[in-house]
Amino acid sequence: MTNTCSLVSSTVAAGKSKPLEPRPMKFVAPFLDDSAGLHADWCLPQSPGLLETATTEVPKNASKTLSMCIHSSTWPGTFVGDAKFEACRYDRSSVVGRVWELSQDPIGCHFVQEALGQAASEVERCVLAEELHGHVLQASRCPHGNHVLQKCIHTMKPESLQFIIDELLRQEGSVVRAAKHHFGCRIIQNLLKACPQPQVSRIAQTLLEAAGVLACHPHGSYVVQRMLEFGTEEQRYQLVRRIERSAADIALSAHGGAMIKAAIIHAAPEDRVWVARALAQNPQVILAMVKAKRGNGSVLLVLDNLPELDRKRLCASLAQHINELRASRVGSKVAAQVRTMLGEK
Numbered sequence: 001m002t003n004t005c006s007l008v009s010s011t012v013a014a015g016k017s018k019p020l021e022p023r024p025m026k027f028v029a030p031f032l033d034d035s036a037g038l039h040a041d042w043c044l045p046q047s048p049g050l051l052e053t054a055t056t057e058v059p060k061n062a063s064k065t066l067s068m069c070i071h072s073s074t075w076p077g078t079f080v081g082d083a084k085f086e087a088c089r090y091d092r093s094s095v096v097g098r099v100w101e102l103s104q105d106p107i108g109c110h111f112v113q114e115a116l117g118q119a120a121s122e123v124e125r126c127v128l129a130e131e132l133h134g135h136v137l138q139a140s141r142c143p144h145g146n147h148v149l150q151k152c153i154h155t156m157k158p159e160s161l162q163f164i165i166d167e168l169l170r171q172e173g174s175v176v177r178a179a180k181h182h183f184g185c186r187i188i189q190n191l192l193k194a195c196p197q198p199q200v201s202r203i204a205q206t207l208l209e210a211a212g213v214l215a216c217h218p219h220g221s222y223v224v225q226r227m228l229e230f231g232t233e234e235q236r237y238q239l240v241r242r243i244e245r246s247a248a249d250i251a252l253s254a255h256g257g258a259m260i261k262a263a264i265i266h267a268a269p270e271d272r273v274w275v276a277r278a279l280a281q282n283p284q285v286i287l288a289m290v291k292a293k294r295g296n297g298s299v300l301l302v303l304d305n306l307p308e309l310d311r312k313r314l315c316a317s318l319a320q321h322i323n324e325l326r327a328s329r330v331g332s333k334v335a336a337q338v339r340t341m342l343g344e345k
Contacts, residue, residue: 099131099148100139109144113151125156129163136167137174146183153190158199165191165203175206176214185219189226197232204235211242216253224259228266240267240275247278248285251298257289261298264305276305283317287324290331299334315341 095102095115102108112128119125129152132139139145153161164187168175178184188207191200207214207227214220228236243250243263250256260279264272279285279302289299303311315338318325325335 096127097131099128100135103132103135103139103145103148104142106144109148112148116148116151116155119155122157122160125152126160129156129160133163134167136164137171137178140168140178140184140187141181143183146186149187150190153187153194158195161191161195162199165195165200169202169206175203176210176220179207179210179214179220179223180217182219185223188223192223192226192230197235204231208235208238208242211239212246212250215243215246215250215259216256218255221253221255221259225262228262233268236266237268237271239263240271244274244278247275248282251279251285251289257292257298260289261301264298264301272305273307276302277307277310280306280310280314283314283321286314286318287321290325290328290334297330299330300337303334303337312341 095111098108099112102112115128116125119128132148132152135145136149139149149164152164168178168187175188179188188203191203197204204227207223210220211224211227215224224239228239231239240263243259247260250259253259260275263275267275279289286299286302289302303314306314318334318338319342322335322338325331325338
């Protein structure tokens with residue numbers, strides 16, 4: 001057995017396997033499709049190198065390329081039985097001192113998460129998390145490290161998470177950049193949910209100042225929705241006013257429909273009308289929302305939260321586009337409401 005990592009690949013098609021020649025490779029994480037019924041039995045290597053596998057229970061209609069290798073010197077433990085991370089057996093002491101190294105690894109990050117989840121006390125979790133100090137920004141952008149940060153947030157007490165907040169706030173613009181990042185937005189969302197408002201007040205204020213831009217962003221919009229859900233009454237008020245001022249632009253963005261829906265749902269009853277009225281001023285925006293994949297569901301909420309006079313005025317405008325409305329499922333519901341409001345059958 002060699003000390004370099006090799007790749008063993010086999011293409012499973014119509015119940016047949018065609019092995020390919022092994023080739024040197026730095027690292028490839030195991031790929032297992034449980035939904036297809038693919039399983040692997042792992043042989044335990046005695047030295048770093050190739051971890052051999054044998055696949056079983058392959059369905060006849062499966063067509064997958066299984067790339068399975070492991071540079072076992074990076075593993076703090078061994079797999080026993082089928083290759084599922086939740087079945088890992090590991091020595092926690094081998095994770096200590098290597099938390100950041102393992103957190104950047106597609107395999108190792110699961111060991112760190114497991115160690116955090118099974119730690120006997122908050123003190124043990126803090127010992128592990130301490131090795132992430134100084135790496136929060138990098139971890140929040142890492143496809144593997146972000147899961148470790150999320151595990152910290154889910155398992156540790158809010159006061160133990162202050163290092164994450166401090167590092168996000170240390171560099172100007174880092175909070176907004178994280179909110180726009182595919183992985184970083186998850187960290188911001190989980191902090192807003194897990195931590196008391198006084199602890200995340202500076203993060204919330206930074207997000208409020210950029211709310212107009214974030215609300216139109218494919219990742220940032222989810223952060224704004226979490227602020228509407230978990231923020232203070234004053235924060236929700238400020239967010240709704242900002243969304244009102246940019247309602248048309250937000251509604252026409254890729255994820256704007258969900259943003260408008262969250263604003264109406266979480267706003268105070270007396271504030272919902274502001275967003276609804278801002279959108280009702282332009283019937284073309286309402287029509288565009290009906291056609292949008294993520295925007296159509298919010299149109300009914302807009303109609304429901306308009307004062308009667310505004311609703312009749314909007315319905316009169318939408319009646320001119322009744323055939324367009326009937327072209328979609330939600331549009332048909334809007335069309336029915338329009339006809340009812342105008343006294344038509």
